[in-house]
Amino acid sequence: MIPFEKFKLDNGLTVIVHDDYTTPLVAMNILYKVGARDEQPDKTGFAHLFEHLMFGGSVNIEDFDEPLQKAGGENNAFTNNDITNYYLTIPAQNLETGFWLESDRMLSLAFTEKSLEVQRSVVVEEFKQRYLNQPYGDVWLQLRPLAYKVHPYQWATIGKEISHIEEATLEDVKSFFKKWYAPNNAILSIAGNCDLNRAKALCEKWFAPIPAQQIPERKLAVEPEQQEKRILELKREVPNSRIYMAWHCCSRYDKEFYATDLLSDILSRGKSSRLYQQLVKQNNYFTDINAFMTGELDNSLLVIEGKLVNSTDMDQAEKVILEVVESVKQGIEDRELQKVQHKAEATIEFSEMGIENKALNLAYYELLGDAQECNRQAERYNAVTAQDIIDIANKILTQNNCSILRYQSSN
Amino acid sequence: MIIRTQEPAVSIPQKINIQPTRQLSTKSGIPVYIIEAGTQDVVKIELVFAAGNIAADMPLLALATNDLLDEGTKQHDSAALAEALDFFGAYLQTENGPDWSSVSLFSLNKFSNQTLPYLFELITSPLFPEKEIATYRQQGKQHLAVNLNKVDFIARRNFFNTLFGANHPYGKLTDEQHYDQINSGILLNYHQEKYLNGLKAIFISGRPGTETINSIVTAIDESGFKSASLPEVNIHLPAPEKKFIEKKDAMQSAIRIGRRLFTRSHPDYFTFSVMSTILGGYFGSRLMTNIREDKGYTYGIGAGIVSHAQNGYFYISTEVGAEVREDAVKEIYKEIDLLIHEEVSKEELHLVKNYLTGAFQRSIDGAFQLADRHKMVLLNNLNSNYLNEYLEKLNAISPVDIKICAEKYLQTADLSEIIVGQ
Secondary structure, eight states: OOOEEEEEOSOOOEEEEEEEETEEEEEEEEEEEGGGGGGGGTTHHHHHHHHHTSOOBBBSSSSSHHHHHHTTTEEEEEOOOOOOOEEEEEEEEGGHHHHHHHHHHHHHOOOHEEEEHHHHHHHHHHHIIIIITTTTHHHHHHHHHHOOOOGGGGTTTTSSSSHHHTTOHHHHHHHHHHOOOOGGGGEEEEOOOOHHHHHHHHHHHTTTTTOOOOOEEEEEOOOOOOOOOOEEEEEESSSOOOOEEEEEEEETTTHHHHHHHHHHHHHHHSSHHHHHHIIIIOOOEEEEEEEEEEOSSEEEEEEEEEEEOOTHHHHHHHHHHHHHHHHHHHHHHHHHHHHHHHHHHHHHHHHHHHHHHHHHHHHHHHHHTTTGGGGSHHHHHHOHHHHHHHHHHHHSSGGGGEEEEEEEEOO | OOOOOOOOOOOOSSSSOOOOOEEEOOOOOEEEEEEOOOOSSEEEEEEEESSSSOOSSSHHHHHHHTTTTTTTSOOOBBBHHHHHHHHHOOOEEEOOOOOOEEEEEEEGGGGGGHHHHHHHHHHOOOOOOOOOOOOOHHHHHHHHHHHHTTTTHHHHHHHHHHEEEEEEETTTTOHHHHHOOOOHHHHHHHIIIIIIIIIEEEEESOOOOOOHHHHHHHHHHHOOOOOOOOOOOOOOOOOOOOOEEEOOSSSSSEEEEEEEEEOSSTTHHHHHOOOHHHHHSSSHHIIIIHHHIOOOEEEEEEEEEOOOOOOEEEEEEEEGGGEEEEEHHHHHHHHHHHHHOOOOOOOHHHHHHHHHHHHHHHTTTHHHHHHHHHHHHHHHTTTTHHHHEEEEHHHOOOHHHHHHHHHHHGGGGOOEEEEEEE
């Protein structure tokens, strides 16, 4: 349970405040409603590259990190297909430094050639380190365009290819900022040792003077219903083969989200889950197997990822996974449903252990429509019935809705 | 009118009072430490054993014993144990380190009566069935094979091996063959010797109820655990070395530079850790500023200091584009030289002290985090006032101290260097 207060500035910035006096710190989270899905197909990786530039100095402040560190603070950020999120924690008495820094980079960036040039190289090295110079690193670069033919979820946050990042110009960067970085396209949440009045005063002082902007209406292509099973075979120099099976499912906004999420939990949450017990423990087809929902804002994917033992071939891998998937459609015991509901409840409790997580949760649920929803999650999961899960399994876990990546070891 | 070019005034605490642990004792004298804090209705129960790598005479033995504790007991098989804990939304975390091994249970308070018995069951009477070991063996070999394709992993293991030597528990490498050498018998034996006779301490953190605490103490009393200290290892330690390990078609090269170092109780520990923060311990560090933010050679570079029960080590670690590897290495040594030859400015040291003060506050924020800091102090036999004196000691360090420390410990001839890639 995270109690909070919410208000909106005249320029459209939504602010959420949760006070917690058990800590001497404050977490400040700013979520911008822009992600990789808002990029053009020929300029991908941009939202993420932009996140890097947000640390390269803003219009009135040469360096973002130095004053923050001097105030005892620390910060980071992440970008995904839907959002770009910046967060910092700082000793409560120095919170104003956080407001000063975050508001200045919302106002405008410094935009220097040097900063762009360096961050292009840094992101190219990140691309190599995480996606190219790692065994199985390119899986998502391959799986996304297989599952999505139209929707921008077809590219990963890092981008389709290195050249898109290398070719980014200062003009591109400026127009991206103008288009998306504005108070009325952001949610600010404050969690920790700070009361509502102080938060309000600081918001009025630092954020209220930033003008609102016209935010373009998001018109993303809708992914048409998949009509046939898709298979992509890759051969790579990796020690063992892996299989990835992805089915389209509902968006994070959908009320079906909870049943779909529990479906993935029944398949693979914990060592007692069906896939792990049947295919790793009782039978020796895989060394590990997982199922999860990507949970994205438009339609998302339910993915099963299996690491094959050498004696399992791809056809067999697919067949035995489908057998387990079919078994869910045949029935779910009460105790099994209760188990995944308890797991969901525990996950929520543990995820609220730190102020940083609380701040992020509040901002994220506000993005979904209402921050108060973060206090109703356990209730939502508990309302799901076994039949709801079976219905979802019948609806989405079908052959025509499935994209399969066969990641073959050439060794 | 606000002046946006003017940074707000900041203040940094000079003293922080740390919430102490509450200590209970058991009949066997094994201490139970309680840290009641936080806002969530959850509990973490961690049991620490003198059963890490230093206690084992073969690589993998300590890790495998730790990993396989929950794979079946006299009362429940592996599947039944997993189901029972999952059902109550609880989870286990096992950790095997160079010195200590630990097992933690995370549970909702409302279910701790149901989950606790499973924790004690799997700690006191694991069976290590051959069938489960066979699965583990296959998983472990596959995992190792994948890791051996990563430049970063290869660099890290060779770094330890170079620093401590192939015969020291801190430097021994796990290879595929070791997975073939483990079996039920030797794991049972290790468990008997090092777990049942090696329980060092119990840490309970979160919001445990009195009933939970009492039942833990009772369980410890009834199970007949004995305490033990870590063994002393006296093995000749090798001289520094530089190694290049080629990995064809690697797009990035992994670099590890560093040296063997002292333990946490050494008088230079504190100054060294501040020095390594200046060099590579935070986003604004000299290495990050030079190698990432100025040259764009890497996604990240860091330096740090790690201490074990017997000595420790200092490391610099990064992955850089293969084509800029030589220049990156040159720049790293340039930054080291600078620390040796020039005093750090008062401003830079001030900034690092402020940053470390904030980092220290973050490190004790929340029940589990605070418990970890207390655990560190207790396991390392540090002065019980260690955490309370932290800021005072930090603020006493001067630019001259840093320079002297660099001269003493960062001479190139004393550093080992591992490069993996092209």
